[in-house]
Amino acid sequence: MSEEDSRSSEDETSEDEDINDYYNNNEDDFIDNSDVERGQDGEEIMTSDYYSSNEYIRKRMQELEYYDYQCLTGTEVEEKLAKDTETTAELLNISPPLAQLVLLANKWKITAINTRLKLSPVERGKLLVESGVIAVLPSHFKHRTEHKKLSLKSAVSCGVCFDVFPVSDVTSLSCKHMFCRQCWTQHIDFTVKEGMNAGIPCMENDCSVLCPIDFVEQFLKGDSARLYRDHLFRISVTTHYRCRFCPGVDCPVVLFAETPKPRRVTCKRCKMSCCFECGNEYHVPTDCETIKKWLVKCADDSETANYISANTKDCPACHICIEKNGGCNHIQCSKCKHNFCWMCLGDWKAHGNSYYECSKYKENPTMTNSSQQTQAREALKKYLFYFHRWENHSQSLRLESNARLKIQSQIEEKMNRSEGTWIDWQYLLRAGELLAKCRNTLHYTYPLAYYAGGGSEKALFEYQQAQLEVEIEGLAWKLEHAGEYQRGEVENQMDVCEKRTQTLLARFVAN
Amino acid sequence: MSSIATTRIQRELKDIKESNNQSIKIELKSDEFNNLRGEIVGPSGTPYQDGMYKLSIKIPETYPFNPPIVSFDTRIWHPNISSVTGAICLDILKDQWAAALTLRTVLLSLQALLSAAEPDDPQDAVVAKQYKDNQKAFVKTARFWAQYYANAPGPRDTDCVEKLRKASEMGFYKDISLQALSTHSWDLENAIQYLTSC
Ligand SMILES: [Zn+2]
Ligand SMILES: [Zn+2]
Ligand SMILES: [Zn+2]
Ligand SMILES: [Zn+2]
Ligand SMILES: [Zn+2]
Ligand SMILES: [Zn+2]
Ligand SMILES: [Zn+2]
Numbered sequence: 001m002s003e004e005d006s007r008s009s010e011d012e013t014s015e016d017e018d019i020n021d022y023y024n025n026n027e028d029d030f031i032d033n034s035d036v037e038r039g040q041d042g043e044e045i046m047t048s049d050y051y052s053s054n055e056y057i058r059k060r061m062q063e064l065e066y067y068d069y070q071c072l073t074g075t076e077v078e079e080k081l082a083k084d085t086e087t088t089a090e091l092l093n094i095s096p097p098l099a100q101l102v103l104l105a106n107k108w109k110i111t112a113i114n115t116r117l118k119l120s121p122v123e124r125g126k127l128l129v130e131s132g133v134i135a136v137l138p139s140h141f142k143h144r145t146e147h148k149k150l151s152l153k154s155a156v157s158c159g160v161c162f163d164v165f166p167v168s169d170v171t172s173l174s175c176k177h178m179f180c181r182q183c184w185t186q187h188i189d190f191t192v193k194e195g196m197n198a199g200i201p202c203m204e205n206d207c208s209v210l211c212p213i214d215f216v217e218q219f220l221k222g223d224s225a226r227l228y229r230d231h232l233f234r235i236s237v238t239t240h241y242r243c244r245f246c247p248g249v250d251c252p253v254v255l256f257a258e259t260p261k262p263r264r265v266t267c268k269r270c271k272m273s274c275c276f277e278c279g280n281e282y283h284v285p286t287d288c289e290t291i292k293k294w295l296v297k298c299a300d301d302s303e304t305a306n307y308i309s310a311n312t313k314d315c316p317a318c319h320i321c322i323e324k325n326g327g328c329n330h331i332q333c334s335k336c337k338h339n340f341c342w343m344c345l346g347d348w349k350a351h352g353n354s355y356y357e358c359s360k361y362k363e364n365p366t367m368t369n370s371s372q373q374t375q376a377r378e379a380l381k382k383y384l385f386y387f388h389r390w391e392n393h394s395q396s397l398r399l400e401s402n403a404r405l406k407i408q409s410q411i412e413e414k415m416n417r418s419e420g421t422w423i424d425w426q427y428l429l430r431a432g433e434l435l436a437k438c439r440n441t442l443h444y445t446y447p448l449a450y451y452a453g454g455g456s457e458k459a460l461f462e463y464q465q466a467q468l469e470v471e472i473e474g475l476a477w478k479l480e481h482a483g484e485y486q487r488g489e490v491e492n493q494m495d496v497c498e499k500r501t502q503t504l505l506a507r508f509v510a511n
Numbered sequence: 512m513s514s515i516a517t518t519r520i521q522r523e524l525k526d527i528k529e530s531n532n533q534s535i536k537i538e539l540k541s542d543e544f545n546n547l548r549g550e551i552v553g554p555s556g557t558p559y560q561d562g563m564y565k566l567s568i569k570i571p572e573t574y575p576f577n578p579p580i581v582s583f584d585t586r587i588w589h590p591n592i593s594s595v596t597g598a599i600c601l602d603i604l605k606d607q608w609a610a611a612l613t614l615r616t617v618l619l620s621l622q623a624l625l626s627a628a629e630p631d632d633p634q635d636a637v638v639a640k641q642y643k644d645n646q647k648a649f650v651k652t653a654r655f656w657a658q659y660y661a662n663a664p665g666p667r668d669t670d671c672v673e674k675l676r677k678a679s680e681m682g683f684y685k686d687i688s689l690q691a692l693s694t695h696s697w698d699l700e701n702a703i704q705y706l707t708s709c
Contacts, residue, residue, distance in 0.1 A: 159611040160575055161515050162522045177611070186515065187610055190576045203610040205603075 051507050060506035064284065067263035069276065070256045074233070077243065077254045081236055084108055091117065092124065097212035098133050104199065105131035108240040132199060132210030135175035158183055160203055173211060177204035185219045192224055196231040244279055248272035262288050284441060285508040286448040294447035298387060316345045327400035327439070328476035329392065343392050351470060359469050360462045361385045361449075386450040393443040400436060400476070407432050410482065427487055427494075431479050434494050438472050438501045448508070461508055468500045516574040520544045523614050535618040537568070545570045549581070551618055553663060554626045558653035559587070562661030566621070567597075568614065578608035581617060588649075588656040588693060590630045590639035595690070599624075600634035637694050648696035659689065674699050678706070 050056055072080075087110055089099035106113055106127075116123045128134045157164050158180040170178040179187075183203065188211065191200045199210035213232065220228055237243045241260055246253040248270035255265045257276055264282040266273035274281060278288040280295065312323045317338035322331065329342040330351070339348035344358045351358055364378055411425040445465045452458045475493045478485045521544070527537050534552040549566035553559025565584040571577045581604055583597035591600045603612060603620055633639030642649045655671045657663035674697055678688035683706050695701040 161519060163518075179611075183515075183610065186573075187576050190573050201609070205609040205612050205616070207609070 052503055057502050057506040060509070061502050064263065064505060064509060067261065067265065067276070068258065069263075069265050071246070071268045072254045072256045074252055074254070077237060077256070078233070080256075081108075081240075084110060088113065092128075094128075094133070095212075095214070097214040098128075101133050101199065101210055101212055102127060102131040104235065104239055108236075108242070129208075132201070132208055133174065133212075135207060135209050160187075173202050173209045173215065175202055175204065175207050175209040177202050177207055177209075179203055181219070188216055188219045189224055192220070192228045192231065196228070196235070198235065244274075244276055246270060246272060247274040247279060282440070283444045283447075285505055286444045287510045290447055290451050291444070294450065297383070298390070301383065301387070313342065313345070316340055324395075325399065326476075326480050327396035327398075327403065327435075328473060328480050329396065330473045330477045343389060351473070357466065359389065359445075359449075359466045383450070386446045390443065390446040393439060393446070396476075397436065397439055397443060400432070400439065403479070404429070404432055407479075407482075424487075427491060428479065428482055431475065431490055431494050434498060435472065435475050435479060438468070438475070438497045441501050441505065442468055442472055445504070461504075464500070464504045464507070468497075468504055471497045471500050513572060513574075516570060516572070517544045519575055520547075520570060520614075526613075527615055530615070534622065535615065537614055537618070545572075547614070549614070549618055551622050551625075553657060553661065554622050557626055558650050559589075559625050559657045559661070560663060562587075562657035562663035564661055566618075575610045575612070578604050578612075579614060579617065580604075581621070586656060586660040588638055588653040589625065590628045590633045590635060590642045591624055593635050594638055594656075594693070595635075598634060600632060641696060645696055651697070652693045656689075656693070670697065674702075678702065681706075 084103060085096045085100050088103055089096040091110070091114060092099060092102065094102075102113065103110075113127065116127060125134075129136065155164050155166055156170050156178055158170060159177065160179050160183040163180065165180050170180050171184065172178045187203050188200055200216060201207070202209045202211070216228060217225060237245055237254055242256055242258065244255045244265070245251075246255060246267040246269070248267055251267060251270040251272065253267050253269050255267065255276060257263075257265070260277055262275050262277035262284075264273055265276045275283055275288065275291075278292060280288070280291055283291040286294070312321055314320065315322055315333040315336065315338060317340070318333060318336040320333065320335045322333060324331070324342060330339065330348050331342050332339050340346065341348055341351055341358055346358065361382055363382070407428050411422065411428060414420060414425060415422060442465070445461075445468070449458075449462060449465060452461060471493065475490075475497045478490050478493050482490070524537060524539070527535065534554075536550040538548050540546045540548050547568040547570065549568050551564050551566065553562035553564065555561070563585070564587060567582050567584050569580040571580065581599060583592055583599065586594065586597065588594055592598070599621070601620060601624055603609075603617065628642060630639045630642045638649070641652070651668055651671065654663070655668055658665065658667050671692075674692055675685065675688055677699060678692060679685050681703065683691075688702070688706065691702040691706050692699070695705060
């Protein structure tokens, strides 16, 4: 259980009351008291149903934040792999090295293998062919007669070096493609040294049989043998549906979960975290498929989008050049004191209420009849809109991650002036952590919005996203101007931010 | 060069000579076994028919455990071969290579590729697009290139000859003009516009 979970369960009742108080005191401000709000164009958005009830939100957040996984060492993983291999060997009645090939080809899903075996008697043969254990189904094994002839011959020609060898000097896999020992050695050695991203195949053209570990190891010595073991371990972990290498650079930890899910996992050794399912940075509310698609798109289109990542802009009122050095997107011009939004350069006043539309892309309704070129331009405009916001929040996250040190030194300053104790100012650090967590969620709402279909669900999503954005920028502002706000004001803002984040996640993370 | 690579190449050259297949040829460029010259004849029933295509074949140190590096020296208009560099997209020259394959099988596979293009796995995106969208223009271009670069026999398309002459009279190099006209499916105006803009 994470620290946060244990804290919330300890004082669950008191926190509950706080939140309820908050709701009662902020009737205008919070969504749960009115069933219908009006979005852009006056369309109605249902904001209150079972999915936005406190009970449902608590249940979903529990599911999202509590996830059972382990951080394993290489040896511990080896033990698990060996056990899986033994089980599968018995199940299929083959040697453990051959069972390993079957597991590698089937993501180590023993249950799925077992289910297939029970399906029909031909499945076993199919499974062995697909896994590279045998070449063709035994019933139509055409090489059998050839093989008999071969054993009568005294010499065979190797199909790779074309030299002729006595039968004792050539060998083959189950496919009976004969090659000399010297050629096998070179083939295996080169494949291992070149990095080996999958199994080592037979040398015959169009043969899909793979070399099992005991076959390979008779040809390898010393460094090559060790390198082969390393590659095999790496491939095993990468293919294993319950395993994931820690994303930390050079960290040997393997994250292990009995039930793989798209949840945040954090390495106990190096503290790096990622999504267990896909290995990317944790990305709720967007799902794994969508984030993969989005990241590929961003990489492909990076040049078109480059110009927007600059961190200077001109003030829209007095045109003085402003450099952004904090994470907050609510900017006050240092010269003319104009308050504006860094992302859309609009007046900040328009951002502070429930008609906030900065985060919402307005599709052009007349598009379907336009030329291909206009449609392409419109598609690019839409992408850039979301990419711009995506980039901007990732920049804010970077800037705010440096803010921790700044907050710490601010606290020390205050203490030096005898303004309260260390404990009194702790809430600022907590606010910083919460801000990072909430902004991360906001950051990942943009890919989801980009790919979202239309309809009332999208309207509700954009509505909640806009609400979240306002409150997060509110918290960022209060934190950057901590001297001007009371502790109570900051803590209220934290509660609202957290609640908005949870409301959105509970509703929109795929179940 | 490793001894196995050298002996393999020697045997392969001998086998090709003995096989008596007139449509493929391989010879040494010098005394070195790592640099060969190949030649294939364009298969009949294709725009490449009876064209002579020269290939450059480089043999890596680790041959035959790694594939030879093959490219077209003669320019060719084909979805799986770069019309500019002659680079080839063919699975057995990449991840589907097997040590038991030979240069002879590679050359035969290239002939097969000329007979049956795979436009969904293109090396040259421009050619592949024309192949899919405008077969007529593709066949016309591929045939003209075969005659122009690979000495394929037969009367040349008068439209192609005429437009190529017009473009070169405007002062553009012939190779560049031909590339531009081919890319624009023989629309002279578009090709000239393209030539003047770059
Ligand atoms: Zn051999
Ligand atoms: Zn084989
Ligand atoms: Zn780690
Ligand atoms: Zn994921
Ligand atoms: Zn802000
Ligand atoms: Zn200003
Ligand atoms: Zn804005």
